[in-house]
Amino acid sequence: MNSCLYECLVLHHRFSPVDNRFLYRIFMFALDLDELEALHRRLRFFSHNRRNAYSFREADFLPTNEPLHNPGSGVAPAPPSAIPHLKARVLAYLAAHGTTLPADTRVLLVTLPRVLGYLFNPVSFYFCSDRDGRPVAALAEVTNTFREMKPFVLGPATRQGAAFTLRTPKYFYVSPFTDMDVAFDFTLRDPGDKLSVQIDDYDADRRTLTSSLTGTRRPLTDRALAWFTFKYPFLTLRIIGLIHWNALRIYLKKVPWFAKAARPGAQRDLYRPHASLTPAAQPVSKT
Numbered sequence: 590m591n592s593c594l595y596e597c598l599v600l601h602h603r604f605s606p607v608d609n610r611f612l613y614r615i616f617m618f619a620l621d622l623d624e625l626e627a628l629h630r631r632l633r634f635f636s637h638n639r640r641n642a643y644s645f646r647e648a649d650f651l652p653t654n655e656p657l658h659n660p661g662s663g664v665a666p667a668p669p670s671a672i673p674h675l676k677a678r679v680l681a682y683l684a685a686h687g688t689t690l691p692a693d694t695r696v697l698l699v700t701l702p703r704v705l706g707y708l709f710n711p712v713s714f715y716f717c718s719d720r721d722g723r724p725v726a727a728l729a730e731v732t733n734t735f736r737e738m739k740p741f742v743l744g745p746a747t748r749q750g751a752a753f754t755l756r757t758p759k760y761f762y763v764s765p766f767t768d769m770d771v772a773f774d775f776t777l778r779d780p781g782d783k784l785s786v787q788i789d790d791y792d793a794d795r796r797t798l799t800s801s802l803t804g805t806r807r808p809l810t811d812r813a814l815a816w817f818t819f820k821y822p823f824l825t826l827r828i829i830g831l832i833h834w835n836a837l838r839i840y841l842k843k844v845p846w847f848a849k850a851a852r853p854g855a856q857r858d859l860y861r862p863h864a865s866l867t868p869a870a871q872p873v874s875k876t
């Protein structure tokens with residue numbers, strides 16, 4: 590099967606306004622979206638759209654059948670309930686952004702499912718390839734701690750060698766220590782025996798932060814899942830805890846802090862907006 594696991598090292602290194610380095614180890618699932626039902630039948634600890642120790646629910650990802658907040662790209666979202674299956678939503682989203690792919694396109698999703706019912710993914714990656722295995726597009730789905738979600742498309746025009754690359758304005762609140770005027774710089778290398786992706790923050794031409802995910806391929810088996818459950822317990826809960834712990838370390842270094850509700854108009858093209866972005870939550874100016 591194409592699906593597998595990756596045992597990974599995560600790096601966050603902030604260069605400005607202070608130096609702060611943060612490392613931790615996790616494992617990730619790489620799921621061929623055409624193999625979900627086969628994996629459900631084959632694995633004891635993994636289920637598709639049902640409860641289990643590891644539960645992959647298609648509704649948790651790329652919710653393009655939900656309203657889009659503050660659209661700035663001019664791309665209309667799909668009407669509610671129009672596209673129930675995740676792979677179809679991925680292909681439809683790529684098509685809406687200028688990359689039309691056939692139905693037999695292979696979509697490999699590098700992500701985490703729900704772990705004992707709890708879900709948190711800072712970023713998920715969709716790697717699309719044709720029937721001959723040639724990479725044709727990629728999609729990065731970034732989620733913040735407010736559970737807002739924003740996809741970024743890397744189409745054929747962004748292909749550079751063995752990687753998809755893209756520098757694009759963020760317009761998304763990810764870290765309270767980074768304003769929304771910076772740009773994301775993506776480098777998504779083709780996954781194989783190794784996984785290697787990198788997302789940098791750029792303030793104009795100055796790199797202020799680098800984040801990387803590197804890993805080694807492992808088989809997706811019950812035995813491997815049992816071992817990784819012991820080695821990396823409560824994985825999604827651990828990730829959210831580590832993110833907040835690192836935020837506290839940065840805060841204690843007196844790094845400037847940006848309030849999410851201060852610039853609602855700068856947060857564009859995202860799904861599942863937090864209550865702070867609703868009109869009722871915005872401050873009323875006094876005249």
